Amino acid sequence: MHGLYSGGVSKSMTPKIIAEQAPLKGLHLVGTADILNEKWIRLIKEQLVEIDDGLLQYKNGTRFILQTEVEDNRRVHHILLIPSFSKVYELRERFKNKSSDLDKDGRPKLRLSAEEIAEISTEAECLIGPSHAFTPWTAIFKEYDSISDCYGDYSDKVYFLELGLSADTNMADKISELHRLTFLSNSDGHSPWPNKLGREFNTFMVKEINFEEIKRAIKREGGRKCMLNVGFNPLEGKYHKTRCIGCLTFFEPNDAKRLNWRCPICGKPIKKGVDFRINELADLPEGKHPEHRPPYVHIIPLSEIIALATKKANAWSISVQEKWKTFVSAFGSEINVLLNAKIDELEKIDAEIARYIQYFRDDKIKYIPGGAGVYGKLVPPNKELPKLKRFDSIQKKLGDY
Ligand code: ZN
Numbered sequence: 001m002h003g004l005y006s007g008g009v010s011k012s013m014t015p016k017i018i019a020e021q022a023p024l025k026g027l028h029l030v031g032t033a034d035i036l037n038e039k040w041i042r043l044i045k046e047q048l049v050e051i052d053d054g055l056l057q058y059k060n061g062t063r064f065i066l067q068t069e070v071e072d073n074r075r076v077h078h079i080l081l082i083p084s085f086s087k088v089y090e091l092r093e094r095f096k097n098k099s100s101d102l103d104k105d106g107r108p109k110l111r112l113s114a115e116e117i118a119e120i121s122t123e124a125e126c127l128i129g130p131s132h133a134f135t136p137w138t139a140i141f142k143e144y145d146s147i148s149d150c151y152g153d154y155s156d157k158v159y160f161l162e163l164g165l166s167a168d169t170n171m172a173d174k175i176s177e178l179h180r181l182t183f184l185s186n187s188d189g190h191s192p193w194p195n196k197l198g199r200e201f202n203t204f205m206v207k208e209i210n211f212e213e214i215k216r217a218i219k220r221e222g223g224r225k226c227m228l229n230v231g232f233n234p235l236e237g238k239y240h241k242t243r244c245i246g247c248l249t250f251f252e253p254n255d256a257k258r259l260n261w262r263c264p265i266c267g268k269p270i271k272k273g274v275d276f277r278i279n280e281l282a283d284l285p286e287g288k289h290p291e292h293r294p295p296y297v298h299i300i301p302l303s304e305i306i307a308l309a310t311k312k313a314n315a316w317s318i319s320v321q322e323k324w325k326t327f328v329s330a331f332g333s334e335i336n337v338l339l340n341a342k343i344d345e346l347e348k349i350d351a352e353i354a355r356y357i358q359y360f361r362d363d364k365i366k367y368i369p370g371g372a373g374v375y376g377k378l379v380p381p382n383k384e385l386p387k388l389k390r391f392d393s394i395q396k397k398l399g400d401y
Contacts (some may be wrong), residue, residue, distance in 0.1 A: 006106030012192035019058030027333030031067030034106030054084035118154035132164030157368025174282035177249035200231035235367035236376035242273035243371030309356035
């Protein structure tokens with residue numbers, strides 16, 4: 001996620017509020033985000049207690065490991081997981097002459113290649129991997145065709161890849177090069193409210209909750225591993241389908257190619273969808289997974305299900321938030337409400353919402369797919385999908401959704 005000093009992030013994104021919200025979602029561990037930024041380091045240290053070297057805890061038990069995202073000289077984003085504050089200061093020292101916004105933004109831009117960043121962070125005993133790997137603006141696969149093209153001699157030091165909201169395991173495993181990597185489904189939250197914080201998460205098998213154990217889980221050592229990825233149906237992600245960023249018309253990728261990625265309707269760029277980008281790189285059919293790959297469960301934030309059931313336009317509305325609180329306080333966490341609680345128990349609070357939670361569990365909720373930076377939209381099972389604005393040079397159906 002990102003803290004309040006990063007661009008486009010809610011001012012409520014403070015360590016304290018994140019820590020307070022985390023258990024309501026069912027999260028035990030979060031990343032600090034933005035830990036190379038001086039002001040953010042200060043706030044983290046003010047609001048959390050360092051219970052071990054590089055391991056922070058809030059008074060309700062929510063833990064944080066040191067983590068940031070950086071942008072390289074080709075506008076590719078990388079996640080760093082950092083073992084200790086001394087390594088945070090070491091990275092700051094090595095990056096400070098290579099960045100003009102280290103203390104201005106939470107996600108610094110570095111005048112370094114991905115390979116150089118991987119070299120520096122490996123020397124500092126960090127883990128590095130690509131963020132939201134398939135998105136069309138600032139991700140590895142908008143720039144490169146493989147992990148090794150990007151990280152060069154340090155490719156074998158990359159142990160994880162973040163899938164991003166518009167992709168899941170089934171899609172990413174179509175690329176055989178990625179099979180050795182552990183996939184992370186992280187939320188990249190820019191606000192701490194329950195439809196954003198932990199909207200994607202991972203379950204790890206570890207002995208304790210700390211950096212070393214998470215590192216071993218990512219590297220799949222000593223029985224530690226990622227047990228489960230939980231995230232959006234990729235159709236709900238902002239970059240899933242190929243779409244014009246101006247008029248939001250959907251395009252068949254081959255039409256977009258032929259049009260040189262320029263929209264003939266409004267003249268703005270057409271952004272390549274994650275589904276198409278993955279298919280360009282794919283060398284395996286869907287369904288071929290490495291032995292170690294855990295299941296991937298599609299989830300919809302509870303507040304979005306409530307908004308859909310109560311016909312509210314957005315998940316932030318007060319009435320939706322009130323209902324959310326009622327459910328979460330009755331069942332302990334959002335994860336319990338979504339996945340574990342019995343439907344007849346949920347019905348006692350609100351029968352209509354319980355019915356929609358059942359729809360969600362039965363995978364009956366439909367999606368208008370996302371694309372060009374706009375999230376996908378949920379559609380109730382009993383409603384027809386609306387007609388989508390699509391470029392129709394060839395009269396084909398929009399796809400398999
Ligand atoms: Zn357009």
